[in-house]
Amino acid sequence: MTIDRRAAILSAAADLIRENGVAAVRTRDVTARAGVGIGLLNHYFKWGELRALAAAQALWAEIDRVVPDAPTPDRQLDVFLARAFGEDADPLWRLWIEVTDLAMSDPDMARAAEGCAEGILNELAAILEQGAAKRLWHCPAPRAAALRILAFHDGLVGFVLTGLPRVERAEAAEHLNRFVALELGLPQQGCEASWPSASAP
Amino acid sequence: MTIDRRAAILSAAADLIRENGVAAVRTRDVTARAGVGIGLLNHYFKWGELRALAAAQALWAEIDRVVPDAPTPDRQLDVFLARAFGEDADPLWRLWIEVTDLAMSDPDMARAAEGCAEGILNELAAILEQGAAKRLWHCPAPRAAALRILAFHDGLVGFVLTGLPRVERAEAAEHLNRFVALELGLPQQGCEASWPSASAP
DNA sequence: GCATTTCTTGAGCATGTGCTCAACGCATGA
């Protein structure tokens, strides 16, 4: 079947990207994994397009794996914070870093990835908005708050994964927890007050 | 002179990296720019090492260009905030994103870049500490605060430069200004209170 | 069964790129 083969190539590319990263995947690897001839890849795709489509599919797969559902907004936020710097999420963020880097010079990649970026942002914004509606926290501008939280998280994840500068996972998680607590007007847990608080005991 | 040629090759590589990014530079480009034969590059360097050394030199050059001195800590902070998302700084941050990405899979690059990362962090931490000593602001943990500010900035810069998700420069600058003000216990300027404040009028 | 169309193949092509190595120039010193 023509559609099966096309989808098989795309999925094989996505799988290999999840395993080895975008830069390491070659056309021959993809056709070998998909069990088709080399020529078929070029019949259905140009390599640049396929790579971008497969990277987006790989990103969505990682997102689905890392971001499961929880019943309530506060539980969803807890899960987000708990997994933010877990090693389970490393593949997702490694891929994210690579894709955003490529997107700077590859329009196909940029187009394919923008859906993921908007999706993550909207998802977090929705959680924040629902929590605010339920008076679980205070959040007058959910989308802006989600943007800030994701930016902070992105920056810290980059530090943790690249070691530039070197930051421990636990330390990064602590920073993010405090940031989110401050952002949502939640009481801060924990003892050490390295973060400046408006209401210090 | 033997040392001159070696330095010329390194500088040529750094210049080309500043102009075109790390990924776009080839050995032949470097030797052509340096005005030497192809063989000499391989006599003095392995390509991976040269690329890492040149990338670090390019980074330092961009840092020197973008981060000038100011007389007092508060002026230094102003300059940092004013230039944080200026287009003048784009080459620096494009390069930074590319280098940190490469550093994930290239030990040479990681080693060459860690000095830059620590340097930037220490520089901001020093500014924060000096300002705190002069009672310009409150900052009990300068290094941690600098890390948070840089992480937030890094994340926002990534968003601005990649468009994933799409963020305007002015909006990013606004977020960073408010974050720094909050971090240092400074009064927030501006009218719209999109950032939650402990003391809302 | 046969003709026609569509799908599929992979050896080979074109290009790009890091690196080799035999050869060369040139300063130095005897």
Next chain:
DNA sequence: TCATGCGTTGAGCACATGCTCAAGAAATGC
């Protein structure tokens, strides 16, 4: 003047990689 050794050169090598295209396989229509 000539020998020596260091710095230097660049044609060519070895390899990687996206893509072509003539040919074959399989489905489809009659």
